[in-house]
Amino acid sequence: MTIHRAPVRPDLPNLVWALAATHFVSRAGGAVQSFLVLYLTQEQGLSPTTAGAVVAAVGVGGIGSQVLGGWLGDRIGRRHTMLAGFLGTTVAIVALGSADTLPAIWAAAVAVGLMTDLFRPAGSAAVADLPPRQRIRAFGVLFWATNLGFSVATVTAGALAQHGYGMLFWINAVAAVAAALIVWRRVPETRPPARRQPRQALLPTLVRDRLMIAMVLLHVAYFTLFLQTFATLPLVMTADGHGPATYGAVLALNGIVIVAGQPLAVRLLGGRDPSTVLAVSMLMVGAGVGAGAVVHGVAGQAASVLVWTLGQIGIAVMFGATFAGIAPAGLRGRYMGVASAAWSAGAMLGPLAGTVLLNHAGRPALAVVCAITGIALFAGQQALGPALRCRTAAQEHRRPPVHCASVRAGRPAYANS
Structure with missing residues (x-):
């Protein structure tokens, strides 16, 4: 008689919980970027377009940060790179809060992106x-930990912002120091030993990896769509007469839904096809942020946030594991850096595109562009599905991903070999 046991879910190592603690602490105290547009327009007196450009400067620094972080992670180790980032963030965020001239604000904004x-x-x-x-x-x-921290940050920061924005910068700096302490005490080094990891150059490998390039470009477009809402939503809600506290409360819904729903999403989506999940999620984000550009009431804004948050959860469930499955073992840090750079590119392009479109074409045009972008992203991600499935299967079985270009119906060409 054979007894069939339910598969046991592998316990996560302490490393994951220590990293989760750093994500929570840094995000719970890191509300400056979410409120940066309001700080720059209301306290520094900058125009919305200039404020959007400063937020984009953070994204410029972030692009370099992702690539540099990936390179350092493979060279000096994951742990040392994280320590450098958190301690550097402390200095950069204080500099941004102290800057009182436009050139100083620009320089500090780039530094914040580079370190954060x-x-x-x-x-x-x-x-x-x-x-x-x-x-x-x-x-x-x-x-999940990041968005639990985000929920804490948006609610508390929205209340503090009514009395001025200066305290937000100091809280952000203290949180970065606390995250560095957690890394120092609790995060071990995981970089594979050099003798087991043949040295590979990133650029020659990357330029031949058409799937990776296509996935990164697609996600640059997605993050541009998604992250523009953090520059346009506060402006839209301010124009409708809503204050910082209301904006913070609506934005907190994003984190609350993620905290409540993301663990369930991992269970529901964990066995699904990653490309399909990513495609549907991008479509939902396009619909949600598009609706948020034209609704006026708090209830309507909350509904739009709910829709794009559900799409965001789907992306988050699959994003890291999908790119990890694409990456060669010897280039994991750098491949993950390039993948993360898509987020930073969107953080640079999104505020620029969103604020320019909002100011010069109006809210209806912004809504239409967001919806069309979501549809295009859905189609593009679905088109990449067969190649992505082939590559992932090849990596899991430690086989070279040959003939992936000729995959049909999502089935690896070597399946019957």
Whole structure:
């Protein structure tokens, strides 16, 4: 008689929970970027377009941060890179809050982007070093912790912002120091030993990797769509007569829904086709942020946030594990850095595109462009599905991903070999 046991879900190592603590602490105290447009327009007196450009400067620094963080993660280790990022963030965020001239604000904004995101590719590489069966849960835990912190940050920061924005910068700096202490005490090094990791150059490998390039470009467009809402939503709500506290409360719904729903999403989506989940999620984000551009009431804004948050959850469940499955073992840190750079590119392009479109074409045009972009992203991600399935299967079985270009119906060409 054979007894069939239910599959046991592998326990996550302490590394994941330590990384989750850093994500929570840094995000709970890191509300400056979410309120940066309001700080620049209301306290520094900048125009919305100039404020959007300053937010984009943070994105410029972030692009360099992701690439640098991935490179450092492979060279000096994941742990040291995260420490450098959090301590550098402390200095940069204080400099931004102290800057009172436009050139100083620009320079500090770039520095904030360069330092704030340095830990992301290193932390992602540490998770990518785990066995494939643990990755989706591990990335899900990090995303959950980040958004629990985000919920705390938006509610408390919205209340504090009514009395001035200066305190937000100091809280952000203290949180970065606290995150560095957690890394120092609790995060071990996971970088594979050099003798087991043949040295590979990123650029020659990357330029031949058409799937990786296509996935990164697609996600640059997605993050541009998604992140423009953090520059346009506060402007839209301010124009409708809503104050910072109301904006903070509506934005907090994003984090609350993620905290409540993301663990369930990992269970529901963990066994699904990643490309399909990503495609549908991008479509939902396009619909949600498009609706948010034209609704006026708080209830309507909350509904739009709910829709794009559900799409955001789907992206987050699959994003890290999908790119980890694409990456060669010797280039995990750098591949995760390039993947994370898509987020930073969107953080640069989104505020610029969103504020320019809002100011010069109006809210209806912004809504239409967002909806059409979501549809185009859905089609593009679906088109990449067969190649993505072939590559992932090849990596899991430690086989070269040959003939992936000729895959039909999502089935690896070597399946019957």
